[in-house]
Amino acid sequence: MKRRIFIKTSAGATLGGLSMAAFGCTGDQPAKAAARKLDHIGLQLYTVRDLMAADFEGTLEQVAAAGYDQVEFAGYFDHSANNVKDLVARLGLTAPSAHIPLSAMSGDALKTAIEQAVTIGHKYIVLAWLPEDQRGSLNLYKQHAALLNRAGEACKAAGIHMAYHNHDFEFISTEGQFPYDILLSSTDPDLVAMELDLYWITKGGQDPLVYFKRHPGRFHLCHVKDMDDAGEITNVGQGHIDFAKIFAHAEQAGLQYYFVENDHPTDALADIGVSYAYLNDLTF
Numbered sequence: 001m002k003r004r005i006f007i008k009t010s011a012g013a014t015l016g017g018l019s020m021a022a023f024g025c026t027g028d029q030p031a032k033a034a035a036r037k038l039d040h041i042g043l044q045l046y047t048v049r050d051l052m053a054a055d056f057e058g059t060l061e062q063v064a065a066a067g068y069d070q071v072e073f074a075g076y077f078d079h080s081a082n083n084v085k086d087l088v089a090r091l092g093l094t095a096p097s098a099h100i101p102l103s104a105m106s107g108d109a110l111k112t113a114i115e116q117a118v119t120i121g122h123k124y125i126v127l128a129w130l131p132e133d134q135r136g137s138l139n140l141y142k143q144h145a146a147l148l149n150r151a152g153e154a155c156k157a158a159g160i161h162m163a164y165h166n167h168d169f170e171f172i173s174t175e176g177q178f179p180y181d182i183l184l185s186s187t188d189p190d191l192v193a194m195e196l197d198l199y200w201i202t203k204g205g206q207d208p209l210v211y212f213k214r215h216p217g218r219f220h221l222c223h224v225k226d227m228d229d230a231g232e233i234t235n236v237g238q239g240h241i242d243f244a245k246i247f248a249h250a251e252q253a254g255l256q257y258y259f260v261e262n263d264h265p266t267d268a269l270a271d272i273g274v275s276y277a278y279l280n281d282l283t284f
Helices: 002-022 045-054 056-065 081-090 107-120 138-157 179-186 198-203 208-214 243-247 268-281
Strands: 042-044 070-073 094-100 124-127 161-165 192-197 219-224 257-260
Touching: 042 045, 045 056, 045 070, 045 268, 056 081, 070 257, 081 094, 081 107, 094 107, 094 257, 107 124, 107 138, 124 138, 124 192, 124 219, 138 161, 138 179, 138 192, 161 219, 192 198, 198 208, 198 219, 208 243, 257 268
Parallel strands: 042 070, 042 257, 070 094, 094 124, 124 161, 161 192, 192 219, 219 257
Antiparallel strands: none
16 A cells, blocks of 8 residues: 555656656746747837828838837828828727927927827827937936926826937936936836837947836837947847847836837838848747
8 A cells, every 4th residue: 555655656746747847847947938029019100201201101001011010100290190090090000109309398289299199099208309408417407307297297197108218318427427317316207207219228338227127117118229330220130239138128127119210221111121020030
């Protein structure tokens, strides 16, 4: 009787070990997480701005045909919000966000931007950049942070979010601090999210992962563009930024939206195709 119990117990242990081994897991080694892929790949339409100006509808059709299912607007090229909404829906796209200039961050201009966003279905409006004359001091950046908070309150009341998109100038030491750190610390996380441009933060000599750890959950959106050996923008996958390593920390960062961008494409439609193909195959 004891021998039968021993054999049964031993067999069970062996089968249990085989079962765990089949999933790459042993008693002293945790299972490795399954590889992930991006659920959605978006395009910042600034990349195809010249084509949009010439043929707004046709360019969006080609963006959708290239495989993208999300777009981020950088102007509507005199098209009404309702027209944009209908076109995006017809093409099977969604438009989670849109860039706006500093001049649209208050008053009637902000009201219009929010109304357009709500009509089209944007979840975010994003301050695209700061003109050079608006980068002079930390006090000026604190004023911009206060402006972002006020705009964030107006956005929240309308059911959308405010966000800020960086370049590299926010990582130039000013009065002993990085302006980007001032923007992060002086804005309310409940009102202002960050759209992290992965090229520009790298160009600025900083590591996205350090910022993810320091400010978890703040980076709801990102721009995905690569850096070549000369430090210039290139198509995603043709440079040396390790996107798999960055995206593996998406949960910590708070990342939900990924937008390919190339500020100066050689052949816009061909270039967005190259970037899409790389990201569509990427696992992390």
